[in-house]
Amino acid sequence: MRPISRRLLQSPQGSFLSLCLVFLLAPMLARYGLGWSGGFGYLSDLAIGSLLVLVLHNRPVWIVLPVILIWCVFTIGNAELMTAVGRMPEVSDLKYLSDPQFVSHSTQGGGLSHPWLGLALALGTLLCLLTGWRRYATKRLSPVWYVLPTALLTLHVAGQYFKPSEADQWKQFNLAHKLLAEGFSTGQLAVETWLDDDSSEPPPDIAGLTRLDLSGPRLIEPGKARNVLIVTLEGIPGAYLAPNRAAIGSSYHEDLMPRLGQWATRGMNTPDYVLHGHQTIRGLYTMLCGDYDKLDSGTPKGVEMLNNHLRNQQCLPAQLRDQGFSTHFLQGAGLRFMAKDKIMPHIGFDKTLGRDWFKNKPYLEFPWGMDDKAYFEGALGYVKQLRKQKKPWMLTLLTVGTHQPYSAPDDYLARYPSAKQAAIGYLDDAIGNFLDGLEKQGVLKDTLVIVTSDESHGIDDVRLASAWGFNLVLAPEQTQLPALKRGVYGHLDLTASVLDYFGFSVPSNLSGRSLFRDYSTGREVISYTNGLLREHDGKGTLIECDFQQVCRRYASAGFIADQARFLGRFRGKQARLVSQRAELLDQSLSSGQIGQHYQFANRERIRLQETLGNDWTDNLIGAQYLELPKGTHTQVKLKIRAVRLDKQGATLQLKTKEFDRDVAALAPQLPALKAGKTLELSFGFDNLATRKAFSFHLLGQGRGAIEITDFSVVTEPLLQADLLDLEKVEESALAE
Known part of the structure; x- marks a missing residue:
């Protein structure tokens, strides 16, 4: 008698089980192992996996094998891209899925980041080959079986409609499911656009988003500070500060930055502070130039501004330089990446300095540049030098230590469960020591200090964490400022706020409100992070549009909130208006020209x-x-x-x-x-x-x-x- 295992390999049941391993078990185990667990995600895996198993069962190997290979590339490519840059592949990435380099960890030049996933898929593929050489003439599966994946997909769609999830895309969709849904939505949108032609209608109104609003009463008269210091922390979300969490009633309780949180109680802290996009250069542009950067993945406006010799003169460094300030930019990394060596001088910095300026020895070997402790020690010395000059000064600092790959000293790595958390703790002590040093030098008595972040690296399962920033103001007239600044603000407001603090005129083509004024009404704000376009109307409604061009409405008094009541969803013409407003904002420098x-x-x-x-x-x-x-x-x-x-x-x-x-x-x-x-x-x-x-x-x-x-x-x-x-x-x- 043949062994049972051999009989199983040569049976239709063996073929069926090997298909289940590749299309069901492997992706679900990968989801669990990669930390992407979520009800919608598992439902998506089951629906797509079961459909492919049913379609391929008892098919000849020349049909099955290509589908399996494509599936393996999809699965591995998705895991690799998520590990490298934190996003799922888009339809435009499909041409790279067949490229062997796509499934390598390109940022490090090594092999697969998750070799166990590749081995599991290879094993499943081998079993499919062993069980699929012979095509069995058994009876085809009954069409009734297709009720299962149909029901699972229907359940996923219904769940997304009636109880939409706040989780990231990869926790809700299998990659194949996402691409299918995206393709279906694109086709549906094209039909809707054809049936509802609005080409003759005027462009949507974006005045509320671009308005310069200095109508509110002042919190203080023109400030007493002589200098400006803007400290920008790489990737830090607002949820890391305890006063922010308390102000919005956040369910996130991990206190990774207690020292910065203590400083936040001493200054004016803004809990509902919006980051309008990802990437350092985009955040710096919005902060320093009072304009939205691209609300998609187009050319950063900082780069576009290199061809614009008028708009750059309205940026904060150029404005303060015209007022007699010496202006300085100092970051811990090299300057050439993302053209900061050209952009920063162009917008008005007299001196633009990077990693090569630092002479003090770093405490860590970090590929991007100076570790945060060594960086802030060097920056404290730079401030000491500036204080010796007669002119007032503006200094913008940018850290790099909390950028991937995260690193921290061994004693921090031993105290925290992950390298990322250890790096954040290391930054917290570094910024705490820096602010203590500023106080000892007397800097806080004559300098407006603003501590913020360029972008947010996000937090799993925390609503809107990718768009949640923070803004901490330390000013000489601190007793006249509120501890918590109520209202919705964001990076768009920083330039207008600093100019307004000093009582300088603010160029009319800038946008935003002043943090140093009170407003009795809401305001419109827009943001694009994690592939989601979000817009608040200033009247209690937040709209969120996803990759399928489906928009959802939420009742939310402000922008950042721990929870919001779902009001329903829409698409079609209304959804297109949201996208069109974003597209108009994207053209503030280029005027739509493509050359x-x-x-x-x-x-x-x-x-x-x-x-x-x-x-x-x-x-x-x-x-x-x-x-x-x-x-x-x-x-x-x-x-x-x-x-x-x-x-x-x-x-x-x-x-x-x-x-x-x-x-x-x-x-x-x-x-x-x-x-x-x-x-x-x-x-x-x-x-x-x-x-x-x-x-x-x-x-x-x-x-x-x-x-x-x-x-x-x-x-x-x-x-x-x-x-x-x-x-x-x-x-x-x-x-x-």
Whole structure:
């Protein structure tokens, strides 16, 4: 008698069980192991997995195997992208799912972040092969079986409609389910748009979102402070401060920043403080220039402003410089990433300094730059230097220690359950010591100090945590300011607030309210984080629109709240109006024009490393997160001069990425740069579809230094004839 295991492998039951392993058990175990547990998520896994099992059961291997391989790439790619950048793949990422580099941990250059998931899927695939070589002529499953996945999908849709979840997308959707839902919603929206053509209607009104409102009565007369210090903490959400949690009745109770929370009780703290987007450069732009950054993944406005020599003069550093202040920007990381080396001087900083300025020894080796303790010790010395000068000063600080990958000293790692929490605790002690040091130096007596964050790295299961920021004001006239500033405020308000504090005139094309005034009415605010577009009407209603272009209404007095009453959902024309308002805000600098010319070279001498480094921390050029519109051609010109290179010369590498994943075949391989020589080249590529979050990464290896004298990126519309020819070529290639 054959062994039972062998009989099982050669039976239809064995094939069925192996399919269940790949399509049901593996994704559900992955969801549990990755910490993505949620009722809707498991329901989505069961619905899609059971449907695929039923469709593929008893099919020939040449049908089953390709589906399994695609499923494996989807599953692994989703886990890898979530680990790397904290989001699920989009439809535009599908072309990368077949790229082997997509399933590698690109930010570290290593293998899979979750090898156990790959092994589980490989085992399931092997079992499917072993059990699927022979096609059995058994009776097909009854159509009645398809009631199961249909019922599960219906239950998921009904649950989302009647009891929508606040959880992140990956806790609610299997990737295949998300892509199917997104495709269905796009088609449905196209039909609705066709049936309800509103092209002849005027654009929606955005005056309430862009209004400069200084109508409220002052809390204080023009302030007594002489200087301005803005401290920006990397990625810290407002939930970490105990006074914020208490003010909104938050159910989140983990007290990771007790020292900063104690300082918050000594100043004016704003609990309902909105972050309008993700990414440091976007947060800094909104804070310092009084304008919404892109409410999507388009080119950051800070980069666009490099082509605008009028609007940059309204930014806070330029305004204070005109008032006689010396203006300074100091961050713990290098300046070239995301072009801060060019953007910060452009908006008015007299001095823009990064990692290379610090002479004090760091306590930790951190790939992004200075650890927070060493950073704030250096910053305290910088403040001491500024206090010796006669001119008033503005200093903006930006930390980096709470950016991925998180690191902290061993004693902190031993005290906290995760490296992320340890890094936050380390930052809390560092900022606490810094503020104590400012007080001892007497800085708080003559300086307006504002402590905030550039963005929020979010907190699992905390409502709106990705949009929840904080703003702590320490002013000489503290007794005249409330401990808790009521009302909805955000980064949009910071520039107007500082100018209003000093009694300076505020440029009329800025937006926002002043934190140093009281308002009796609400105001409109918009935000885009975690793939959700949220808009508050200032009258008690918050609207939240998701990736399916479905919007939900909530009764919420303010923007940030622990809970909100669900009022119903809508789509169609009303949903399009929300998106259209966001699109109009996105065009505040470009006026909708798609032709752009960016120059990222600054002619700075750059000392090379002896080995090729990390794509992110060692990038030599600041051309990141650009949007290259559909129907355009992008031309890149590069010129690099060798400076004191040894006779071995330098090895240079230029990579292109979209949504932080490598894009092959767009940039040429760079030849070796010889000592005393100059490398000069030009290349281009067409954009038949819009490329979003598109980045250039230039890496160098050698002994000596180089000077980048030209790195220009020019994007211009294709001629209609060229566009038609390219579309024909693409259609022909697809047909082949």
